Structure formats: structure tokens, C-alpha cells
Amino acid sequence: MKIIHVEGQVGRAESEAAEVLVLLRCEGASGLTQEAAAIDAQLGGQLTKLIKRGEFEGKLGEGLLVHTQGKAKATRLFLAGLGKEKDLRLDAFRQALGSAVKRVRQAKVTSFTVVMPDTLPHETSVLDVAQALVEGAILGNYQFTAYRSTNGTKPIDVERLTLYTSQRAHLPQMTEGIRRGVATAEATVLVRDLCNHPSNVMTPTRIVREAQAVAKESGVRLKVLEQKDMEKLGMGALLGVARGSHEPPKFIILEYKGAKAKKTEQPVVLVGKTITFDTGGISLKPAENMEHMKADMTGGAEVLATMRAAARLKLPLHLISILPVAENMPGGRAMKPGDIVTTLSGKTVEVQNTDAEGRLILSDGLAYATRYKPAVLIDIATLTGACVVALGQFAVGMFGNDEQAKEQVRNAGLRAGERVWEMPLWEEYFEQLRSDVADMRNIGGRGGGMITAALFLSKFVGDCPWIHLDIASTDWSERERAYLPKGPTGIGTRLLIQFLINRTLP
Numbered sequence: 129m130k131i132i133h134v135e136g137q138v139g140r141a142e143s144e145a146a147e148v149l150v151l152l153r154c155e156g157a158s159g160l161t162q163e164a165a166a167i168d169a170q171l172g173g174q175l176t177k178l179i180k181r182g183e184f185e186g187k188l189g190e191g192l193l194v195h196t197q198g199k200a201k202a203t204r205l206f207l208a209g210l211g212k213e214k215d216l217r218l219d220a221f222r223q224a225l226g227s228a229v230k231r232v233r234q235a236k237v238t239s240f241t242v243v244m245p246d247t248l249p250h251e252t253s254v255l256d257v258a259q260a261l262v263e264g265a266i267l268g269n270y271q272f273t274a275y276r277s278t279n280g281t282k283p284i285d286v287e288r289l290t291l292y293t294s295q296r297a298h299l300p301q302m303t304e305g306i307r308r309g310v311a312t313a314e315a316t317v318l319v320r321d322l323c324n325h326p327s328n329v330m331t332p333t334r335i336v337r338e339a340q341a342v343a344k345e346s347g348v349r350l351k352v353l354e355q356k357d358m359e360k361l362g363m364g365a366l367l368g369v370a371r372g373s374h375e376p377p378k379f380i381i382l383e384y385k386g387a388k389a390k391k392t393e394q395p396v397v398l399v400g401k402t403i404t405f406d407t408g409g410i411s412l413k414p415a416e417n418m419e420h421m422k423a424d425m426t427g428g429a430e431v432l433a434t435m436r437a438a439a440r441l442k443l444p445l446h447l448i449s450i451l452p453v454a455e456n457m458p459g460g461r462a463m464k465p466g467d468i469v470t471t472l473s474g475k476t477v478e479v480q481n482t483d484a485e486g487r488l489i490l491s492d493g494l495a496y497a498t499r500y501k502p503a504v505l506i507d508i509a510t511l512t513g514a515c516v517v518a519l520g521q522f523a524v525g526m527f528g529n530d531e532q533a534k535e536q537v538r539n540a541g542l543r544a545g546e547r548v549w550e551m552p553l554w555e556e557y558f559e560q561l562r563s564d565v566a567d568m569r570n571i572g573g574r575g576g577g578m579i580t581a582a583l584f585l586s587k588f589v590g591d592c593p594w595i596h597l598d599i600a601s602t603d604w605s606e607r608e609r610a611y612l613p614k615g616p617t618g619i620g621t622r623l624l625i626q627f628l629i630n631r632t633l634p
């Protein structure tokens with residue numbers, strides 16, 4: 129799969145040749161947009177008739193391909209529904225373009241154009257809409273074909289998307305929206321790829337190679353701690369998780385200082401759970417759906433991809449991404465229930481369940497992160513099955529100790545269409561984590577599993593402003609949607625990048 133190249137142009141879409149011209153339309157809209165009216169005239173009123181007959185209503189997700197039979201400049205039109213105008217959200221534009229790009233691919237054409245809409249959702253700008261359109265197109269076009277034999281046939285890829293605006297004054301915002309949309313979507317594509325690769329390929333050692341590639345491209349500093357370094361530092365939790373595997377653990381640190389970042393600025397530090405496969409360890413998982421656990425590295429992939437996007441966008445900030453990396457296996461030397469590990473922070477943990485490994489590797493990741501005195505510390509992790517139970521597939525679980533940071537993450541989520549939902553981080557729940565033999569245990573028993581996991585993490589962040597995102601609910605999609613594939617979704621990536629964009633760009 130090639131990544132679609134996107135450009136913005138000022139002009140009248142109806143007078144330009146196009147293989148497919150996408151026209152966006154709200155459900156129940158009165159009349160046609162300027163461009164649609166012009167094309168309707170070229171087609172002798174065919175669009176008006178179609179709409180009158182109810183063949184196309186403009187419902188969210190609806191799409192209709194119309195051949196123009198040489199009567200218009202565009203060979204085909206694709207009518208894409210946005211839903212009712214009063215409910216219009218940025219995500220409708222992503223969904224519309226996600227559906228459109230799939231139809232374009234089916235038609236075996238390589239380029240398409242879209243007209244910028246003239247109605248914008250409440251409190252959004254031309255920039256936001258352009259960004260959403262680009263994201264929808266690139267993400268909807270995603271396919272993972274690395275392991276499919278092609279039998280010599282070359283797949284037809286959608287190569288080019290052109291955004292049209294008739295208003296020259298909108299061009300700068302549209303161009304910036306395209307730049308941001310390409311960066312966030314390409315980052316998500318990277319995450320989906322990393323998570324789709326099976327665990328026999330995407331091992332901890334291979335993750336280091338991926339980090340090296342990002343560091344090289346982005347010109348960011350890369351430091352990799354090996355097992356002996358972790359032993360010296362005392363990362364007993366990460367080492368404990370890795371014990372059952374033949375794959376040595378890694379601890380990856382990437383550091384980016386944007387050219388315009390203030391010298392004295394405290395960094396934003398991101399920590400991502402990077403378990404390349406989670407069998408559960410000695411507390412072995414059941415076989416059903418265990419293959420999904422190749423994506424238990426989503427958090428790490430996301431902080432890596434966010435680093436690349438921040439550098440590509442030249443964001444003026446100081447950013448650090450940390451990936452504690454291990455494979456959770458039930459080998460002969462594996463941790464056993466009841467084992468006690470001493471974490472980097474000095475706190476001891478009784479490991480009652482080796483399947484609650486994410487919080488263990490994160491405890492060392494977070495403790496390490498506090499050394500940078502972050503302005504804000506965010507961890508992101510496929511942490512708990514309880515998150516799936518509580519939130520289903522449409523919300524990321526959010527916890528935090530800083531109201532301002534929470535508000536910023538919430539807003540970034542709304543903008544990105546990767547929404548978060550706050551859960552309580554109340555100290556009362558800590559009684560569930562008390563251990564008879566160590567400072568705490570790594571599971572909280574029945575009830576509030578997402579909360580006790582978050583509360584466990586909170587013991588390792590000191591007094592840093594901190595956010596924890598549980599993405600176990602969203603990291604894997606059971607079915608294909610407009611711009612989400614079946615399988616790894618990369619949800620969380622655009623949320624993180626948008627959070628950084630909102631902090632640093634106007």
C-alpha cells in the first residue's frame with residue numbers, strides 16, 4: 129500500500145478533469161452547493177432527480193457512485209453523506225472520505241478530488257476540516273499486505289488526492305490542514321503496521337530497529353538500555369516480565385528538541401507499553417483470541433510514531449518517548465505468582481498474576497520518566513480487559529492527577545475523533561492492591577479492574593502532572609469501519625499528536 133499524496137488547489141472543481149470527484153452532502157440539505165449545482169447543470173439535472181427520488185439521502189456513511197458519461201469534466205462523481213447538519217462533527221468528514229477512498233479503489237482508479245465543504249461543524253475551521261478529510265482518505269485506504277503473495281500481479285493503489293477550494297483566502301489554512309492530516313495519518317499507518325506484524329517478526333530487538341529508523345529519519349537522539357543496564361539501574365519489574373522469554377528486553381528512549389523550543393522548557397514525556405506478545409506468562413491466557421496480543425505493543429508503537437510526527441511537523445517543543453519493551457512468556461525461568469520484584473522506584477511488588485505485566489513494565493518506565501521532571505507525563509497502554517468491559521469500543525479510558533492536562537487531552541480527543549472518558553483515580557481503591565508481603569500487589573481483585581491498574585501506576589509518577597490512557601478498548605477493531613480496518617486501529621496516535629499540536633501551534 130502506498131500512502132496517498134495530497135495537494136490543495138484553488139479552483140472550480142466542476143471545470144477540472146477528475147477520475148472521481150467527491151461531493152459531500154448533509155442529510156436533508158436544501159438545495160445544492162455551488163459546485164454540485166454547476167455539475168448538476170452539466171448533467172441535465174440528474175443530481176437533483178437522484179436526490180428527489182431518495183436514491184441518495186446524505187446519511188452518514190452513505191455513498192453513491194455516479195458515472196457522468198462524458199457530460200461533465202469528472203468521469204465519475206461520488207456522493208458522500210455527512211448526516212444531519214445539526215449533528216455534524218469533524219468525524220463525519222473522516223468517515224465520508226474513508227468510504228470514498230474505498231470506492232475509488234474498487235473502481236481501480238488512482239486519483240480523486242474532493243471539494244471543500246462550505247458548511248463547517250460548530251467551532252471548527254477550514255484547517256480542521258481539511259485535516260479530517262485527509263486523515264479519512266489515508267486511513268480508509270489502509271491495508272496490511274506484507275505477508276500476502278501477489279503472484280506477480282501489481283495491486284492498483286490510490287496515489288493522489290486533490291482538495292479543491294473556490295476561495296483563495298482559504299488556501300493557507302487548507303494547506304496547513306493537509307500538512308497536519310498527512311502527518312497524523314502516516315503516524316497511525318506506522319502504528320497499524322507495527323502492530324500487524326506478528327510477534328515472531330516484531331520482537332523487542334526488531335522494535336529497536338524500528339526506533340533506529342525513526343531516530344535516523346527524524347534526527348532525534350536514541351538511547352537503548354540493554355538487560356545489563358537495566359540490572360545496574362534496578363528495573364526489577366521489567367526484568368521480571370522478560371524472564372520467561374528468550375527475547376531480551378529493551379528500554380528505548382528517544383529525545384527530540386524542536387528548533388524553536390525554549391532551552392529551559394521542561395519536556396513532555398510519553399511512555400508506551402510495548403509488550404510484543406502477551407501470553408499472560410505463567411498465568412496463561414486462554415487460547416481464544418490470544419493472537420490479538422501481538423498488538424499489546426500498541427502504546428509503544430504510538431509513542432514512537434508520535435515522535436516521528438512531531439519531528440516531521442517540526443513542532444517547537446521538547447519531547448521524550450520511552451518504550452519499555454518485553455515479551456511476556458511462560459518459560460522455565462518465568463516469574464511465578466507470589467514472586468516479589470523490586471521496581472526502579474525502590475517499591476516492591478508481589479506479582480500475584482503474571483498477566484498483569486503491563487503495569488509492571490510501566491512502573492519502571494514511569495519511574496524513569498520522572499527523572500526528566502516532565503511538564504506533563506502521559507502513558508498509553510493496552511492495559512486491562514476491564515477497560516474493554518467498561519467502555520466497549522468507542523472510548524479510551526483516561527485517568528490523571530492534573531485537571532488542566534486532562535482537559536487538554538479531552539479536547540485533543542474530541543478534535544482527533546479519538547475520544548477519552550475519564551475514570552476515577554480515588555485512593556480508596558488502593559485497599560484492593562494491598563499485599564501481605566510487599567508494598568503492593570499487581571492485581572486488585574474483583575471490581576474496578578481498570579481503576580486499580582491506573583492506581584497502581586499512580587504510585588510511580590511522584591508528583592508529576594500525569595495522564596494515563598487505557599487503550600485496550602480501542603486498539604483492535606472487530607470489524608472494518610469507514611476509516612478503521614479490522615484488526616489494529618492505531619487509535620491513540622492522532623490523539624497524542626493533536627495534544628502536542630494544540631500545545632505548540634496556533
Ligand code: BES
Binds near residue numbers: 424510511516571577
Ligand atoms: N494486555 C492485557 C490487556 C488486554 C486485554 C488488552 C484485552 C487488550 C485486550 C493485559 O496485560 C492483561 O492481561 N490484563 C489482565 C489483568 C488482570 C490479570 C488483572 C486482564 O485485564 O485480564
Ligand code: ZN
Binds near residue numbers: 406408482483484
Ligand atoms: Zn497481560
Ligand code: ZN
Binds near residue numbers: 424485
Ligand atoms: Zn498485556
